[in-house]
Amino acid sequence: MIALLRRQAFPLSVATAAIAVLSLFFLIPLWKVFDASILDASGKVLTFANYKTVLSNRFFLSGLTNSLIIAVSSSVTTIMIGVPLAFCIARLPMAGKSLLLALAALPLVLPSFVSAYALVLMFGRAGIVTRFLHDLGIPFDSIYGIKGIVATYALTLYPYVVLPTVAAFKSVDVSVEEAAQNLGASRLRTMRTVTLPIVLPSILAGGLLVFIETLENFGVPFVLAEDKPILAVEAFKLFVSETAANPASAGVLGMLLITCTIAALLIQRAVLARRYSATGARRSPPLLVVGPTLRALGTAYCWLIVSTALVPFIAVVAISFMRFNGPVLHYDLSLSNFTELLRQSYRPLTNTLLLSTLAAIGTTLIGVPIGYLLVRRRSRLTALLDIVATSPFAVAGTVLGIGLVLAYSNGFLILTGTWMIMVIAYVVRKLPFAVKSSSAILHQIDQNLEEASINLGFPPFATFLRITVPLIIGGIVGGAVLTFVTVASELSSTVVLYSGPWMTMTVVMFQALEGTSAGAATAAATILILFTAIPVALVYRLLRRHERSVLNS
């Protein structure tokens, strides 16, 4: 028994610590939100009246339907855009594929509400394109409302579908397709009856990510929804304005958001339950032999989508170097937006850098050991850990933020208003990705390598440092940079949790949008884009090189 404890000391302590941290900063806040939703305004009497009030309120009800309509149509649109794109990248002969794939992944790390804001600058009521069209006498309705929101999501979230689907198209075992053709199926029929069903799980997984991301996203609807109610936004507004002791209505909206996400997860699971996952391919399919016309069409389609998605970001950067007079744009070069933005303080800039760095470090330090346990030490405890550590991904940032405030404003641990509560929220929110990516990297590393090292005389921890770490370090660094980047552009929990001195760049931009300071908003957007694009560009080569060296061995 004692020997067993000694052997299991490492996994046991890591798992216990991780579950404790997640209980404190994820499960308890979540419980607080639920608790708020079933108590009356005084916070003492158990009641379902809040649900009744909210669900009989036409405003909130339309918020729910709006959110669902947006989530469903965004998922469908990204799948319709993304699957052909993925197919072209995986199977057509094209020049510059690696650049194309890199650019296609870029919108994932760029802040989506910046893209939304760029659309407003171009197609809003006073937008550049709108005015231009009006001058030409072409009527153009502005892009506010659901259509604009869905368009923004389609352009910023399509990589969620493209990336897994490209991988899936490449990993279909060629002999399965050859077998279908050998049995008399045409190319198209093979595609419909063999290839697509095999890739379907990956497509659906991507679609589900889009669904969840759109449900929880705060910035894009904040910029584009105008008076249309959207769940994530209304929960925040209610929470900020609710004066009663118990934020009951915000709690109800939070629970509704979580319910929608869980329903989507369950539906996906039910759809995929009867399917076999693709078996490891021995040989991936060769590139299709196509005529020059098809090839040109495919290439054009890919570049069209990829560049359209990046146009808003480029536009924002360009506009940020032009002079604004209040909300009115003048076409002359100037740094006035940046001076206006930074006139008051550099603090938001340094805050973003500091908090993102701390969050990246924290997420890595907690996420990598969990990932290691999940891959190397499967047990009932780690199975539980798997569920707890990956479920924050189903909880909207606004809801987690509200929960943290509810849980830690008073009592034994007071965190509200500190920088710590922000970092905690970021770590919890990004943990699922850190766990998933580090366990994915570890899965590729043969356990025999570690055993060989132990067999040759290095104890487990020395082996971890000498063998495991060098083999996974590239992936770990890459994951940490991705965490940094996504935290830098995080808005939904930040907006609930920040306090005066701990304002971040996203909050500055958010406030600039609320006011009329369009110029400062574009400058903030440009800085955010730099914060995200530059680190990713820096580690991109490292990640690719690392992948190659591990895969070739």
Next chain:
Amino acid sequence: MTSIMIDEVARSFGNIPAVDNVSIAIRNGEFFTLLGPSGCGKTTLLRMVAGFCELDRGRILFGEQRVDTLPPHQRNTGMVFQNYAVFPHLTVGDNVAYGLRARKISKPEIDARVARTLKLIQLDGYQSRWPHQLSGGQLQRAAIARAVVIEPRVLLLDEPLSNLDAKLRVEMRGEIRRLQKTLGITVVYVTHDQEEALSMSDRIAVMRTGRIQQVADPRTLYERPATPFVAKFVGTTNLLSGTVTQCDGDIATIVIDGTGMLVRTSAVRLGDRVELSLRPEALRLLSAGEAAPPGWSVLAGKLEDSEYLGAATRINLRLASGPLLQLMAESVPAADAATVAYDPARAAVWRKEA
């Protein structure tokens, strides 16, 4: 170098016993093979010796020292993995030096021993190569070099040849055996390939569903299999079922589907249901008028089909009453009707459990 004592060792995964009360004594300097079909527990047993698999019960000793309580990195075994597990981020030289560094050996000595071992294993000149620049056979050599350079007490090989092509496999077989003799090291070798086991081993343990079926030298294993399973798994054989109808001293008559066969055995009694194994080479096709060798019995049969194998022809002969016998001949007999002689002393017989 050491002897190994595996003493009533057991391990289950869930309800399935992977290793079921196994005891083996391996001698110092012996080339010992664990042979069996996949899932028989041979790899689990090897991993127990290395320390990568916990024991539910039992003990493992190297010489006088109990090792099953030691963590794997203190057991001083050299293991060669099925997929080699050569560290991809280290050069061949660093791979081989890895275990020596763990033992805090001085740099000049490490260099000398690495060079010597690479030469021994015919990889000299590859010291600064990266693993991804090596062929499968070279990776295999690097993995072996890495395991033997530390002068382990026992060398453990887990199906080391299964990823090589057929020709290289035969070549490496001889080389591993030579290396073992040169170093005089105790080897535990796991394989599912009976030919590999027979050609390399001093002794072989045949395993099935976690249990030892027989431990013997290759010849005994082949000629006197302890169970029908061993007879079938090691080499090819004709396995027949019948009943003992007559016992006359050490000659028993066994009736198989109506055909009576004489077998030299004293292990059966009248009325026993038995299984009988007769190797193809204990059977001889008689040409017309040819007399059976002294002491052999004869049976009449009909040629069913034949397979030309180059050096010999494999013939399937249907006995008049039904059973099929496989045997080797130099050529296919001219007529369909054939007479076959067999050596009653070379048949193995087991009583069936009731």
